[in-house]
Amino acid sequence: MAVNGFGTIGKRVADAVSKQPDMTLVGVTKTRPSFEARRAVEKGYALYLAASGSKSEFEAAGLPVAGRLEELLGQVDIVVDCSPDKVGKENAKLYREAGIPAIFQGGEKADVAEASFNALGNYDACRSKRTLRVVSCNTTGIARAVSVLAPRWEVDGWSVTLVRRASDPAETKRGPINGIMPTFQLPSHHGPDVRTIFPELAIATTAVVVPTTLMHVHVNDVHLRRPPGGTAEVLAAFRATPRFHLFAGWERVEGTPQVMEYARDRGIGFNDMMENVLWEEGVRLDGSDLHFFQAIHQESIVVPENVDAIRAITLPGVSGPASIEMTDRALGLRTTSGPRS
Numbered sequence: 425m426a427v428n429g430f431g432t433i434g435k436r437v438a439d440a441v442s443k444q445p446d447m448t449l450v451g452v453t454k455t456r457p458s459f460e461a462r463r464a465v466e467k468g469y470a471l472y473l474a475a476s477g478s479k480s481e482f483e484a485a486g487l488p489v490a491g492r493l494e495e496l497l498g499q500v501d502i503v504v505d506c507s508p509d510k511v512g513k514e515n516a517k518l519y520r521e522a523g524i525p526a527i528f529q530g531g532e533k534a535d536v537a538e539a540s541f542n543a544l545g546n547y548d549a550c551r552s553k554r555t556l557r558v559v560s561c562n563t564t565g566i567a568r569a570v571s572v573l574a575p576r577w578e579v580d581g582w583s584v585t586l587v588r589r590a591s592d593p594a595e596t597k598r599g600p601i602n603g604i605m606p607t608f609q610l611p612s613h614h615g616p617d618v619r620t621i622f623p624e625l626a627i628a629t630t631a632v633v634v635p636t637t638l639m640h641v642h643v644n645d646v647h648l649r650r651p652p653g654g655t656a657e658v659l660a661a662f663r664a665t666p667r668f669h670l671f672a673g674w675e676r677v678e679g680t681p682q683v684m685e686y687a688r689d690r691g692i693g694f695n696d697m698m699e700n701v702l703w704e705e706g707v708r709l710d711g712s713d714l715h716f717f718q719a720i721h722q723e724s725i726v727v728p729e730n731v732d733a734i735r736a737i738t739l740p741g742v743s744g745p746a747s748i749e750m751t752d753r754a755l756g757l758r759t760t761s762g763p764r765s
């Protein structure tokens with residue numbers, strides 16, 4: 425496979441694919457020389473030119489170039505587009521011309537692909553498609569949680585307030601650096617995006633942006649039609665589901681700084697936290713109403729989903745749970761059927 429666009433998401437997807445026993449990364453693209461292009465070369469990834477990238481510019485930086493994007497597309501079964509928001513739609517034409525399937529990211533509109541994808545949410549419906557869009561970080565986090573609650577206890581209504589990080593850590597041109605900024609789109613676009621996976625879900629979302637780079641936090645209020653017996657049952661369901669990480673009270677994880685310190689300590693991926701993070705003390709069932717917080721590491725949560733989307737398209741005989749298990753084992757995440765690899 426190929427990764428087109430080797431930035432925050434692309435470099436992580438490339439590494440994740442390289443770790444899978446059934447996938448081969450043929451090459452990645454860059455538009456300009458940068459530290460990330462240098463790291464691609466240092467990791468042994470073949471570097472191709474995207475968009476108006478110039479070979480002489482890379483050669484002047486001492487970075488070998490294997491060819492242009494079009495040549496890379498000629499050698500692969502599938503491409504994962506990780507270019508900036510809205511650029512994927514332009515790139516889609518190139519993939520169609522090359523006659524290869526493609527995966528897009530959440531910065532594209534839903535109509536860029538045949539279906540929106542979330543591994544726990546709608547893997548089966550996405551098998552054998554030729555194009556998929558892995559939904560955004562926030563939508564991925566919500567879709568995973570819906571996959572736990574809806575089949576067990578029937579969701580009557582779901583309200584989420586998204587407390588969004590202002591920028592990724594390496595971005596310096598976004599803000600705020602001091603302020604809490606309401607998003608004056610009421611409700612926010614995240615609810616309709618979740619419905620690209622769960623069309624029937626009664627969900628409304630609102631968002632505020634705050635000056636942090638670490639993670640988003642979702643404040644969830646869910647009304648359940650057939651509620652469980654107590655909070656412990658809800659916690660057990662989250663615990664039994666892959667891609668959820670629960671912190672106990674005694675771990676003293678007070679907020680996102682400690683979550684990301686744990687991630688650095690653990691050292692998976694780019695010191696990432698690819699799971700939905702829940703606090704056991706931050707989940708409470710009150711009759712039919714479930715309240716819980718979850719934290720979402722925006723830079724990495726979609727990475728395992730991209731790996732599964734590749735399998736859903738190219739290996740339709742593999743089931744969703746089998747793909748999730750394979751992906752997570754190779755990445756070093758907790759698997760629900762056995763110890764870490």
Ligand code: NAD
Binds near residue numbers: 431453455508529
């Ligand atoms: P990024 O800016 O970090 O990386 C994009 C890369 O694509 C850069 O290296 C850029 O040089 C390159 N590029 C620019 N033009 C290109 C072109 N024409 N063809 C190929 N590559 C090109 O962006 P990102 O954060 O990795 O976002 C990529 C996609 O993933 C977007 O759709 C975004 O919405 C989505 N996404 C981002 C996050 C996040 O928090 N960063 C989370 C989930 C989803």
